[in-house]
Amino acid sequence: xxxxxxxxxxxxxxxxxxxxxxxxxxxxxxxxxxxxxxxxxxxxxxxxxxxxxxxxxxxxxxxxxxxxxxxxxxxxxxxxxxxxxxxxxxxxxxxxxxxxxxxxxxxxxxxxxxxxxxxxxxxxxxxxxxxxxxxxxxxxxxxxxxxxxxxxxxxxxxxxxxxxxxxxxxxxxxxxxxxxxxxxxxxxxxxxxxxxxxxxxxxxxxxxxxxxxxxxxxxxxxxxxxxxxxxxxxxxxxxxxxxxxxxxxxxxxxxxxxxxxxxxxxxxxxxxxxxxxxxxxxxxxxxxxxxxxxxxxxxxxxxxxxxxxxxxxxxxxxxxxxxxxxxxxxxxxxxxxxxxxxxxxxxxxxxxx
Amino acid sequence: xxxxxxxxxxxxxxxxxxxxxxxxxxxxxxxxxxxxxxxxxxxxxxxxxxxxxxxxxxxxxxxxxxxxxxxxxxxxxxxxxxxxxxxxxxxxxxxxxxxxxxxxxxxxxxxxxxxxxxxxxxxxxxxxxxxxxxxxxxxxxxxxxxxxxxxxxxxxxxxxxxxxxxxxxxxxxxxxxxxxxxxxxxxxxxxxxxxxxxxxxxxxxxxxxxxxxxxxxxxxxxxxxxxxxxxxxxxxxxxxxxxxxxxxxxxxxxxxxxxxxxxxxxxxxxxxxxxxxxxxxxxxxxxxxxxxxxxxxxxxxxxxxxxxxxxxxxxxxxxxxxxxxxxxxxxxxxxxxxxxxxxxxxxxxxxxx
Numbered sequence: 019x020x021x022x023x024x025x026x027x028x029x030x031x032x033x034x035x036x037x038x039x040x041x042x043x044x045x046x047x048x049x050x051x052x053x054x055x056x057x058x059x060x061x062x063x064x065x066x067x068x069x070x071x072x073x074x075x076x077x078x079x080x081x082x083x084x085x086x087x088x089x090x091x092x093x094x095x096x097x098x099x100x101x102x103x104x105x106x107x108x109x110x111x112x113x114x115x116x117x118x119x120x121x122x123x124x125x126x127x128x129x130x131x132x133x134x135x136x137x138x139x140x141x142x143x144x145x146x147x148x149x150x151x152x153x154x155x156x157x158x159x160x161x162x163x164x165x166x167x168x169x170x171x172x173x174x175x176x177x178x179x180x181x182x183x184x185x186x187x188x189x190x191x192x193x194x195x196x197x198x199x200x201x202x203x204x205x206x207x208x209x210x211x212x213x214x215x216x217x218x219x220x221x222x223x224x225x226x227x228x229x230x231x232x233x234x235x236x237x238x239x240x241x242x243x244x245x246x247x248x249x250x251x252x253x254x255x256x257x258x259x260x261x262x263x264x265x266x267x268x269x270x271x272x273x274x275x276x277x278x279x280x281x282x283x284x285x286x287x288x289x290x291x292x293x294x295x296x297x298x299x300x301x302x303x304x305x306x307x308x309x310x311x312x313x314x315x316x317x318x319x320x321x322x323x324x325x326x327x328x329x330x331x332x333x334x335x336x337x338x339x340x341x342x343x344x345x346x347x348x349x350x351x352x353x354x355x356x357x358x359x360x361x362x363x364x365x366x367x368x369x370x371x
Numbered sequence: 372x373x374x375x376x377x378x379x380x381x382x383x384x385x386x387x388x389x390x391x392x393x394x395x396x397x398x399x400x401x402x403x404x405x406x407x408x409x410x411x412x413x414x415x416x417x418x419x420x421x422x423x424x425x426x427x428x429x430x431x432x433x434x435x436x437x438x439x440x441x442x443x444x445x446x447x448x449x450x451x452x453x454x455x456x457x458x459x460x461x462x463x464x465x466x467x468x469x470x471x472x473x474x475x476x477x478x479x480x481x482x483x484x485x486x487x488x489x490x491x492x493x494x495x496x497x498x499x500x501x502x503x504x505x506x507x508x509x510x511x512x513x514x515x516x517x518x519x520x521x522x523x524x525x526x527x528x529x530x531x532x533x534x535x536x537x538x539x540x541x542x543x544x545x546x547x548x549x550x551x552x553x554x555x556x557x558x559x560x561x562x563x564x565x566x567x568x569x570x571x572x573x574x575x576x577x578x579x580x581x582x583x584x585x586x587x588x589x590x591x592x593x594x595x596x597x598x599x600x601x602x603x604x605x606x607x608x609x610x611x612x613x614x615x616x617x618x619x620x621x622x623x624x625x626x627x628x629x630x631x632x633x634x635x636x637x638x639x640x641x642x643x644x645x646x647x648x649x650x651x652x653x654x655x656x657x658x659x660x661x662x663x664x665x666x667x668x669x670x671x672x673x674x675x676x677x678x679x680x681x682x683x684x685x686x687x688x689x690x691x692x693x694x695x696x697x698x699x700x701x702x703x704x705x706x707x708x709x710x711x712x713x714x715x716x717x718x719x720x721x722x723x724x
Contacts, residue, residue, distance in 0.1 A: 041718075047610025047656075048715025052619075070544070071623070073467040073607070074440030076537055079432055087427030088479030088532055089515045094523075114426040126441030126532045130483070162442045166722060170447075170525040179441055179479045179532035184429055191423070254426070257400025266405075270424070303400075362401025365394075369519060 023102075023142050026149055032141040033057055040135040045165030054163070058141065062148050067124070067159040075124065075159035083184035085120035087111055090177040094369040096139065099213045100228025104143035106305060106371060107176040108150035109233045110256070115180050116238040117252045117308065119188025122154060126179045127161040132171035143174065154233035156180065185239060187246030194250035195271040199339040200317035202310045204237070204324060205230065205332045206283045207260055211302035211367050212291045219295070223287050230306030230329075237327040238308065245320055251311040254304065256371055258362045261300040263309055264347045265361040267339075275347040277337030277359070300349075301362050303370040311339065376455075376495050379502055385494040386410055393488040398518030407516070411494065415501050420477070420512040428477065428512035436537035438473035440464055443530040447722040449492065452566045453581030457496035459658060459724060460529040461503035462586045463609070468533050469591040470605045470661065472541025475507060479532045480514040485524035496527065507586035509533065538592060540599030547603040548624040552692040553670035555663045557590070557677060558583065558685045559636045560613055564655035564720050565644045572648070576640050583659030583682075590680040591661065598673055604664040607657065609724055611715045614653040616662055617700045618714040620692075628700040630690030630712070653702075654715050656723040664692065 035057055043050035060068065067075040091107040112122040127147065131140070151158055213229040215221070234254070242249060255263040260282075268275045284292075284299050292299045306329055312320050317335055324330040347359040388410055396403035413421065420428040444460040465475040480500065484493070504511055566582040568574070587607070595602060608616040613635075621628045637645075637652050645652045659682055665673050670688055677683040700712040 042721045043716075043718040045610070045721065046715055046718040047612075048615050048654075048717070049713075050717060051611075052714070072471060072544075074438045074471040074473070074533075076436055076438045076471055076473075078436050081434065083429055083431050085427045085429050086477060086479060086534060087513050088481045088530065090481040090483050090517050090530055092483060092517045092519050118425060118427040118429055120427070120429075124439060126439060128441045128443040128530045128532075130443050130445060130528055160440050164443050164445045164722075166445050166525060166528075169522065171528075172519060172523040175483055175519075175528065177441065177443055177481045177530035177532075179481075179530075180427075181439060181534065191425075257398070258404075259400075262401050301401075360402075361405070362399055363396075364401070364403060365396040365399040368395045368398065369517075 026145040030062060030145045032138065035137060038137050040131045040133060040140060040165060042133055042165050042167065045163060051163065058144060062144050063158045065157045067157060080183055082186060084181055085115050085118035085184050086181050087114040088177065088179040089114060090175060091371055092175050092369050093371050094172060095217055096173050098217050098229055099226045101231045102143055102146050103174060103176055104146035105150035106231050107178045108147055108154060109231050109305065110371060111178040111180040112154045112156060113234045113254050115182040116235040117254050118184060119190045119242055120182035120184045121239055122156045122180050122182040122235055124159045124181050125151065125156050127158050128177035129163045130171055130175040131163065131165045132173050133165055133168045135173050154235055185242040188242050189247045190249060190252050192251065192270045195267060195273065195311050195339055197273060197339055197341040198314045199250055199311045200314050200335050201277065201337040202312060202317065202321055203283065203307060203334055203336050204330050205307045206285045207304055207307055208284055208288050208292060208299035208302035210305040211370055212288045214370055215295060215367060216291060221291065227287055227291065230304060232306040232329050234306065234308055234329060237330055240327055241320065241324060244323060245316055248313040248316045249310055252308055254308045256303050256305060259301040259303055260309065261359050262362045268345050268347050272344050274340040274343040275337060276340055277349050279349055279351045281334050281336045283332045283334050297366060300359060301366055303367060305371065379498040383415060383498045385491065388490060391490050393484045393486060393493060393518055395486055395518050395520065398516060404516065411497060415497050416511045418510045420510060433536055435539060438468050438471035438535050438537050440467040441530065441532040442467060443528060444724060445528050445722050446724050447525060448570055449526050451570050451582055452579045454584045455496055455499050456527060456529055457499035458503035459584050460531045461500055461507060462584050462658065463724060464531040464533040465507045465509060466587045466607050468535040469588040470607050471537060472543045472595055473535035473537045474592055475509045475533050475535040475588055477512045477534050478504065478509050480511050481530035482516045483524055483528040484516065484518045485526050486518055486521045488526050507588055538595040541595050542600045543602060543605050545604065545623045548620060548626065548664050548692055550626060550692055550694045551667045552603055552664045553667050553688050554630065554690040555665060555674055556636065556660060556687055556689050557683050558660045559638045560657055560660055561637055561641050561645060561652035561655035563658040564723055565641045567723055568648060568720060569644060574644065580640055580644065583657060585659040585682050587661055587682060590683055593680055594673065594677060597676060598669055601666040601669045602663055605661055607661045609656050609658060612654040612656055613662065614712050615715045621698050621700050625697050627693040627696040628690060629693055630702050632702055632704045634687050634689045636685045636687050650719060653712060654719055656720060658724065
């Protein structure tokens with residue numbers, strides 16, 4: 019991570035400021051706030067719509083359906099192996115839109131800063147946001163900054179909301195899930211959660227386990243170009259992991275779900291860490307993985323294509339939708355047994371995103 | 372306030388739940404979170420788009436320009452005379468869109484809850500959100516709930532982002548402000564800030580000073596129907612108050628601004644409280660007031676119309692844009708003097724919204 023931040027810092031050095039921590043005055047709406055915005059935020063995130071500095075951004079959207087999504091990010095720690103809260107906040111909302119079959123176009127950005135946050139940390143987060151937005155091809159067009167007293171927040175919380183154009187061939191909805199559909203996961207699971215947990219628990223591995231946070235929009239849009247309406251559902255298994263998403267599918271589609279443990283891709287070290295921590299990878303959060311439920315007839319082609327796309331290399335068909343045992347997720351285990359996979363109860367890993 | 376909440380509670384009673392405070396598990400993405408959402412949130416805020424329960428909402432927007440805005444709300448205390456953080460969060464974003472000349476249509480809703488928040492408080496906020504959204508005519512179509520540990524937040528923070536259709540005759544931009552334009556305020560100023568301060572400082576008045584939080588969209592849209600492009604700029608003077616907005620206008624339009632103290636409407640008790648607290652009403656936050664900068668020729672008609680509209684009764688022409696003293700705001704005082712009104716420096720009233 020620190021290498022990534024160093025490269026970004028070099029490309030976008032922090033200006034000299036007459037303050038090095040955030041104070042309550044930076045949320046005042048007055049001079050200090052304008053100073054904070056002028057001295058950095060607007061320059062870093064520069065684009066024609068943001069530059070208007072109005073209470074909102076004004077633009078025209080192309081004709082057709084659009085998608086709208088929101089997420090607040092409260093991850094702790096704010097900097098973790100493989101990323102930080104800033105890029106997580108951009109990628110997370112870009113990915114939520116992608117799960118609607120939409121190409122993210124515009125994002126809003128709302129900061130809740132805790133008094134005492136260092137300007138260097140804020141700057142590092144800001145340049146990560148800029149970089150993530152460029153990578154995903156979205157513009158940050160409107161924003162808001164609030165400051166709360168020390169002890170009433172936790173360094174920084176970020177909300178991003180996003181709007182995007184829905185792919186003309188996308189028809190992604192629970193009602194489209196049907197028996198026989200194949201379930202495909204786009205990459206190794208449980209990596210993000212374990213990256214966060216390993217910092218919190220002070221675990222060391224031979225190689226650092228890094229968060230999988232990334233933008234999935236380009237990959238998803240390329241798949242929709244080719245397979246369109248044959249893609250029935252897309253979901254990103256963040257909080258609650260793969261198990262919770264599949265349980266939601268089983269519950270809402272009123273169908274059964276079967277998955278095959280040996281087909282589910284998990285990086286060996288992540289698997290080892292899960293064993294060590296007593297966690298089931300199926301419940302651990304992901305940030306750079308999606309689940310696709312597709313027409314059985316195209317499943318192999320979909321997988322083949324996905325494997326050639328960005329972040330899709332480790333993709334696998336992990337199961338199918340069935341008529342049997344409606345509302346239940348059943349896993350065929352490594353050793354040939356069958357067990358029910360329930361929805362996550364309680365909280366394994368608070369503040370994972 | 373409590374009377375308003377009692378009416379809302381009666382119309383939408385809290386269901387019986389097996390938990391009475393929010394725990395970390397309610398932000399898990401798993402069973403507890405689903406329980407929280409099922410047992411209340413989705414029922415209270417019910418609409419066809421939200422009911423899809425996807426990662427985002429999908430809809431078509433009418434052709435033409437649209438506006439997009441975001442705000443996070445961290446007001447303390449969460450319940451205050453005249454309202455609570457829930458209705459503030461709806462009205463604030465609806466009003467930001469109105470300031471762009473847009474009719475708010477869809478809102479997102481992001482909660483950051485502190486572990487230990489009572490379910491009753493959450494419910495009261497939720498029904499206030501429902502009520503405020505109905506009053507403003509907006510739909511809450513997508514949302515997110517996060518929970519942070521006790522001591523890492525402050526009961527509840529809310530982000531709302533909103534999208535709306537820009538009025539076909541609206542052309543609201545800083546570049547349109549020109550010398551001679553009249554400055555109109557839509558109502559009594561400084562009320563929201565003083566309502567919050569009076570609770571914080573334990574001040575008592577003969578009658579309670581209540582926040583002016585309200586939705587300004589219907590009023591603004593009616594004015595745009597009649598005066599369209601002759602309205603040059605709209606701004607709501609929230610944090611930083613009227614003084615900060617007028618300073619932004621002077622700075623960004625590179626023109627002078629003159630205002631007349633005796634023309635500025637302030638409720639007598641609010642004025643008294645300001646004196647007592649050593650606050651200048653020009654810097655105190657508003658939540659139900661906007662500033663309009665309009666073509667001089669229509670100023671009187673605009674005012675006359677505004678006075679007939681919802682929340683416009685106390686409206687007044689308070690000043691004008693001039694060529695003299697560019698980037699400066701000058702106030703003609705009660706006693707005939709002239710003084711420079713600067714932008715707010717530092718922070719008078721943290722966490723006012």
